[in-house]
Amino acid sequence: MNRDSLVIVGVVLITLIVLGSAYMAVSRGVAPSLLEKRGSGGSQHQKTGASKTTSGKPAGGSGGKTTTRRTTTMKAPFDFKSLFMKKTEFSITYDFYQDRKKKGSGSLYVKGVSKRRVDFKFAQGQTIMITKGDLNIYCFKQAQSQWQCFQSTNKEAIERRFGGSGKSGDPVEKGQQEFTSPVYNGTRTYAGKMCYCYYVTKSKKVTVNGVDKLGTAWMEICVTRDGIPAYYLFLWKSKDGKSTVRTEMIARTISYSVPDSVFNPPVEPRPLP
Numbered sequence: 001m002n003r004d005s006l007v008i009v010g011v012v013l014i015t016l017i018v019l020g021s022a023y024m025a026v027s028r029g030v031a032p033s034l035l036e037k038r039g040s041g042g043s044q045h046q047k048t049g050a051s052k053t054t055s056g057k058p059a060g061g062s063g064g065k066t067t068t069r070r071t072t073t074m075k076a077p078f079d080f081k082s083l084f085m086k087k088t089e090f091s092i093t094y095d096f097y098q099d100r101k102k103k104g105s106g107s108l109y110v111k112g113v114s115k116r117r118v119d120f121k122f123a124q125g126q127t128i129m130i131t132k133g134d135l136n137i138y139c140f141k142q143a144q145s146q147w148q149c150f151q152s153t154n155k156e157a158i159e160r161r162f163g164g165s166g167k168s169g170d171p172v173e174k175g176q177q178e179f180t181s182p183v184y185n186g187t188r189t190y191a192g193k194m195c196y197c198y199y200v201t202k203s204k205k206v207t208v209n210g211v212d213k214l215g216t217a218w219m220e221i222c223v224t225r226d227g228i229p230a231y232y233l234f235l236w237k238s239k240d241g242k243s244t245v246r247t248e249m250i251a252r253t254i255s256y257s258v259p260d261s262v263f264n265p266p267v268e269p270r271p272l273p
Contacts, residue, residue: 125145
């Protein structure tokens with residue numbers, strides 16, 4: 001695989017991790033950067049509890065004023081763990097943003113507890129990740145080329161082979177297991193649906209220009225009333241304040257019917273080499 005393919009794969013793996021395994025150590029209190037008005041995001045609703053409003057520049061260095069609400073008394077209307085993925089058949093189309101700029105699009109398909117598919121499309125090409133029980137299928141296609149698909153029952157092996165660490169595990173499973181005490185962050189509207197937002201934060205090292213840097217990562221998911229994830233955010237800031245990473249997936253449409261044919265790869269997959 002060349003460098004462009006590895007970049008696409010890296011984006012897919014990051015998003016899969018955000019989808020589920022992002023929820024780890026929780027730091028209580030609202031992260032201001034999560035409450036800023038998003039130039040690319042959905043509409044924000046008033047939160048309950050005492051609040052203070054301030055103005056400043058939004059995260060990521062973009063210009064203009066924004067409103068930040070800091071609240072410490074918000075009460076979650078739902079327990080995240082009981083709500084997340086409550087609906088077991090749905091599909092979503094997303095717009096994908098990096099540093100507030102649209103970079104591509106994607107789709108998520110879920111059917112039952114054992115079938116999932118994540119697609120991404122960028123200028124450089126497309127990727128597909130399919131999970132059917134214990135079988136994992138990874139497909140990629142660069143611009144002006146043909147699809148290639150590989151399969152393995154070893155999820156860690158297929159992640160390592162295509163640019164991941166091999167340690168992320170199953171994203172939905174980890175999300176259900178590790179997102180035990182997220183911080184409620186109010187409501188916003190995505191794809192025309194009221195969504196309930198929760199986040200966690202943790203210390204994390206990120207490689208920037210070939211250098212590992214320590215910083216703080218905020219990860220947020222907003223779900224519909226039936227637990228469908230309509231918004232993802234991964235936001236990381238280095239300890240020295242000089243580096244920022246911001247990745248978002250914002251739902252455009254949500255459907256409640258998924259045909260079985262969706263989980264068939266575009267070409268016959270080969271065993272993982």
